[in-house]
Amino acid sequence: GQNIDQPTEMTATEGAIVQINCTYQTSGFNGLFWYQQHAGEAPTFLSYNVLDGLEEKGRFSSFLSRSKGYSYLLLKELQMKDSASYLCAVRSWGKFQFGAGTQVVVTP
Amino acid sequence: EPEVTQTPSHQVTQMGQEVILRCVPISNHLYFYWYRQILGQKVEFLVSFYNNEISEKSEIFDDQFSVERPDGSNFTLKIRSTKLEDSAMYFCASSELQGDYGYTFGSGTRLTVV
Numbered sequence: 001g002q003n004i005d006q007p008t009e010m011t012a013t014e015g016a017i018v019q020i021n022c023t024y025q026t027s028g029f030n031g032l033f034w035y036q037q038h039a040g041e042a043p044t045f046l047s048y049n050v051l052d053g054l055e056e057k058g059r060f061s062s063f064l065s066r067s068k069g070y071s072y073l074l075l076k077e078l079q080m081k082d083s084a085s086y087l088c089a090v091r092s093w094g095k096f097q098f099g100a101g102t103q104v105v106v107t108p
Numbered sequence: 109e110p111e112v113t114q115t116p117s118h119q120v121t122q123m124g125q126e127v128i129l130r131c132v133p134i135s136n137h138l139y140f141y142w143y144r145q146i147l148g149q150k151v152e153f154l155v156s157f158y159n160n161e162i163s164e165k166s167e168i169f170d171d172q173f174s175v176e177r178p179d180g181s182n183f184t185l186k187i188r189s190t191k192l193e194d195s196a197m198y199f200c201a202s203s204e205l206q207g208d209y210g211y212t213f214g215s216g217t218r219l220t221v222v
Binding site: 037040043044077089093096098101 | 110139141149150151152153156158163164188197199203211212214215216218
């Protein structure tokens with residue numbers, strides 16, 4: 001089976017940086033994805049890593065270490081609209097296994 | 109930008125009734141998926157579908173569930189006899205290749221079983 005762990009909640013100030021960690025144990029691995037989900041809405045794709053290292057996309061960056069089963073999502077220059085749940089998801093062939101999500105609260 | 113469309117956005121049904129949730133995947137996509145999210149819990153994989161057959165299903169996807177691509181554009185999830193614990197958001201997704209970058213989720217159907 002698979003185990004995906006991420007913190008339940010994080011709070012940060014507008015304009016700051018927040019790093020959301022994700023650790024995983026999986027029997028099959030084709031990539032580590034990060035999604036953003038606002039309450040009552042569908043997950044929307046943010047970033048993904050297949051190989052080790054850092055991927056940067058504007059204010060969002062994601063890092064992967066396959067040997068350590070570890071990833072993080074870095075959110076820079078936080079804005080109020082970034083308040084949402086951030087889902088770590090491991091892709092095994094076609095399907096995704098999601099973590100429980102990290103609720104990020106951005107305060108003024 | 110192409111979208112995955114789901115209807116209805118919200119459905120209320122009585123326990124024991126059959127429901128069909130509908131999805132229109134992106135037109136050139138070949139792989140289709142259903143996920144569900146019980147309120148306050150994580151998104152869970154239900155089933156993947158390719159070439160008119162189920163390619164993988166989770167333990168949640170028991171005999172009460174079935175999927176179908178009835179007409180080449182729609183992709184449906186049927187729950188034969190709904191239970192209270194089936195209340196959840198159901199998300200459809202599609203991708204051009206198996207689990208590739210272009211994995212698009214629909215906006216979801218909120219199913220409430222009373």
